[in-house]
Amino acid sequence: MLKVDDVSIYFAGRDGRAIHALDRVSLEIPERGFVVALGTSGCGKSSLLNAIAGFLPVSSGAITLNGSPVAGPGADRGVVFQKDTLLPWRTVLDNVALGLKFAGVKRAERRARAEELLGLVGLADFERAYPYELSGGMRQRAGIARALATDPEILLMDEPFGALDSLTRETMQELLVRIWRETGKRIFFITHSIDEALLLGTEVVVMSPRPGRIVARFPTSFVERFARDGEPHAVKAEKEFMALGEEIRAIIHRSEARSLAA
Numbered sequence: 001m002l003k004v005d006d007v008s009i010y011f012a013g014r015d016g017r018a019i020h021a022l023d024r025v026s027l028e029i030p031e032r033g034f035v036v037a038l039g040t041s042g043c044g045k046s047s048l049l050n051a052i053a054g055f056l057p058v059s060s061g062a063i064t065l066n067g068s069p070v071a072g073p074g075a076d077r078g079v080v081f082q083k084d085t086l087l088p089w090r091t092v093l094d095n096v097a098l099g100l101k102f103a104g105v106k107r108a109e110r111r112a113r114a115e116e117l118l119g120l121v122g123l124a125d126f127e128r129a130y131p132y133e134l135s136g137g138m139r140q141r142a143g144i145a146r147a148l149a150t151d152p153e154i155l156l157m158d159e160p161f162g163a164l165d166s167l168t169r170e171t172m173q174e175l176l177v178r179i180w181r182e183t184g185k186r187i188f189f190i191t192h193s194i195d196e197a198l199l200l201g202t203e204v205v206v207m208s209p210r211p212g213r214i215v216a217r218f219p220t221s222f223v224e225r226f227a228r229d230g231e232p233h234a235v236k237a238e239k240e241f242m243a244l245g246e247e248i249r250a251i252i253h254r255s256e257a258r259s260l261a262a
Helices: 045-053 092-096 098-102 107-120 136-148 166-183 194-200 222-229 232-236 239-261
Strands: 002-012 018-029 034-038 060-065 077-080 154-158 186-191 203-207 214-219
Touching: 002 045, 018 045, 018 060, 018 186, 018 214, 034 045, 034 194, 045 077, 045 154, 045 186, 077 136, 092 098, 092 107, 092 136, 098 107, 107 136, 136 154, 136 166, 166 194, 166 222, 166 232, 186 194, 194 222, 194 232, 194 239, 203 239, 214 239, 222 232, 232 239
Parallel strands: 034 186, 034 203, 077 154, 154 186
Antiparallel strands: 002 018, 002 060, 203 214
């Protein structure tokens, strides 16, 4: 279980004043859970993800993974950002194997693991390519493979498909759901897209404008139908999907209006 328990985060802004990013957020991501955080820009979604990753300290509360406190970055948490962070001077295979190299894994073993993961994400023919030779979607595939290389307990994804065109985004969504089903990894995923949140998540959490609070939670099952049928457009056309999307949209608008009026 990944558990976020009553976490608040303050940090200093450029003018020296304290910024209240998160306010008493509690969240649980169980085994095989796929939790999606949704909200307007600046609502603290990325701050929450960075705290789970160990990049950002919490001001109060606690984050634990399988009962152990999160006190810094670790191989038990794999991170994928919106912009890929592949090293341009390394091949795709060497990028994927990088974390294993730092962990002291022998060359032959880390190569075999990287090749396995490149096959999983559909890049088996590009192991000797360099990042500049890949499309944006292919670079994100390589980034996902690298995040999975150390066999983390949870995959943390900060708007990983936000910069992709709509067709590539759909392909990446299908790939991610297949990876989730095949590996059984927990996933914490951030997006601005209501449709993407509903299509992918086993639970969607809606966050308020800063300071970020969780204002609504929606357990969902659309991802199971998406995984089974591979037809995102059919899922999005369901009355239940559209109705829940409108309910979430209304919650976000009301929360934003209250923030502006405060």
